[in-house]
Amino acid sequence: MRVAIAIAVAVVAAAPATAAARGCRDSSTTIGISKCHHYGTWDPGFPLALELDLFERSVDLGHVDTIADSIHYVGELGRVHATGAMLRFYASLSRHVYVGLLVTAARSADLPPVAYENPNAGVGFTSNIGAVIYDGALVGVRAAIGRLQLGAELSPELVIGTPAGSETVGELNARLSADVWLTSTVTIGARLGVDVIAPGDRTVGLGVGVHFAAFDGAR
């Protein structure tokens, strides 16, 4: 969570700041007279964006052997397929570079049962892991061809199986994206991702984005 907050602060700080906001004050804004205002520092607005993707993902959760809240989770989860929603929040650092955060919740219908052992009660039982949560950061580059925008991004992520965080996997996802600007502030797009560490883990998603600056300040 601290990492997420730090990145969020960095994202907001990346937004352009006016001279006044930077602490420079001057009674004049005339070029050649003002000490604060310089010609051509034209504020494009906040280049922030919010995107919601629906996706399908395969991920290898491997072997579970962990204790949480006095319950011993043991089992072989292996590769699971999950569908879910990914919320992406990012800021443009330049016309071609952006950074951000993503939070995802996914659910899998095909997770195998995991053995639960409670040593205190001396009983064992099994249940299915119902959800897989992903959190991560992202950094990407992009280029526009007319209304089409192509991008590539890297995203370190933490994949957490529930309940009780019974399995956690670190991933480094590489994604390619193609978005179309429907208006100056709305995009729809598709994303194809693969885990660089475990290349068998793939993500396919479709999404819609809203943008606080026209064309993210990239046009």
Added chain:
Amino acid sequence: MAILAGCIYHPGSFEDPVGTSFPGTRATVGCLDVAVAAAKDDRATGPVIEYSFGNRCDHRVVVDLRGVRAVGRDATGQTRELRLFDPDAEVKPAELDALVAASEQLEYLDRDGAALLSVCVDIGGVESDTPRREQWICVAS
């Protein structure tokens, strides 16, 4: 969505993103909506002109205020050529992103420091991608 809509320049609105109207006389040159007004600056010795402009297009354009020709009219009715006050050579062609609004205040000087009743500027070449065609706007100074 209303917040998003408020962050961009709306073509033809002649308003900045917070809804403040561009002051002065309005014109459109290529992709640029432009307004020209006389501005007050107690530290200026010559007339100060405020240029407000918004990019109507969905691509960036080059704004060239250095190329704007300015003349003044004195009390005798004589037209006098003015030069841009730009001691640090800051004013040069610069890119304005798609659907972004901005403004600049520029001071103009008469060679003899004559008192001027009005100032006229030719903004016909303010958008570099549009062929230059004289388009004069006059304001009382």
